[in-house]
Amino acid sequence: MIDPRIYGALKRLNEVEYVIPVMSGKGGVGKTLVASTLALALSKIGCKVGLFDVDITGPNCHVVLGIKEPQFEEEKGIVPVLTSGIRFMSIWFFAQSRPIPLRGKEKSSALLELLAVTRWEGIDILLLDMPPGVDDEILDLITLLKNARYLLVTSPSRLSIETVSRTLRLLKAEGAEILGVVGNMIRDDDSAPRSLAERGGIQYLSSLPYDPAVEEAIGNPESLLSTKFGRAVISLAEKVAKVLGFAH
């Protein structure tokens, strides 16, 4: 039996100029917040942006974006929802608050299903909010996405640095192109994330500050972009856009 979905998924993903998986390997470093806010920031500076929540069993991007209603349109596939200037899709639109108890292959299959039918035409940059760990979905995507530019997020914690170092080694071994490392929840002169990037020969893109105002701003994109964290993400977006060749 032939699974046709991989061919559909490749076509959909090739409609986008750049695919940026935002990943870490470690949970709790702020991937969802960074991916979602970066999507908003890139859109704010003029890029056409998509965001896909790859965390099939624990989707959260919709919380950051403040989406309450799981409505979307179909037009020869699924049309990702336009929200705060970005196109967004997530398994949340189908499962909402229900538990999504999927095992390895089931997660891969669910992800492939959505990738095969979600239309990203007109998008310059598609950000993928990747789940924690290095599991089936991530390994599948590394195989599928030959032209992705990986963005690694780490916190200053030694626990995070250890895990992200491992993730960096994996990506390099797989020949993946790495856009750079972002340090998140940085206080004072936390230098460990920058050192990680330097040791790995990878560009250190930004130190995003620890900002207690962020929690209150979650769900309100305008407020989020106005926080100290949000403003730093806008600077990060400008850097990313420049690296990818989008002049603004």
Place this chain on the structure above:
Amino acid sequence: MSVPTLHEWALAESVILAALSRAQEGKIKKVVIRLGELQQVDEEIFSFALRELAKLYEIDAEFEIKEEKATVRCRRCGFTFSFAEALSHLDESSKEAIHFVPELVKSFVSCPKCGSSDLEIISGRGVSIEEVITE
């Protein structure tokens, strides 16, 4: 008939692209497709989309569609049940969610015998290609 705008079109396009890839340089004569019951694909819309996409991709082939019955098994107690038993009590929006992502049967359905959500789709999940016949 007006052009269908449902996501069956995207499913059909995946089939066309897969068939083209499998055929490589050969001319596709026939594609045998299985529609798994769980995904509740609208066969009429799907077939229409296949025919329209075949014109777009310049394929002159026959499409044979076979239905595959859906069976779901509980991993906890081993109880096996059918599509009808799995989806019979669900409302339309729940069935629609499973139509888009069949794996979500685990979010909407529990084992009729023991109540567990740890289910396994044994057969009839979704769209697959049984055979691509070329000249």
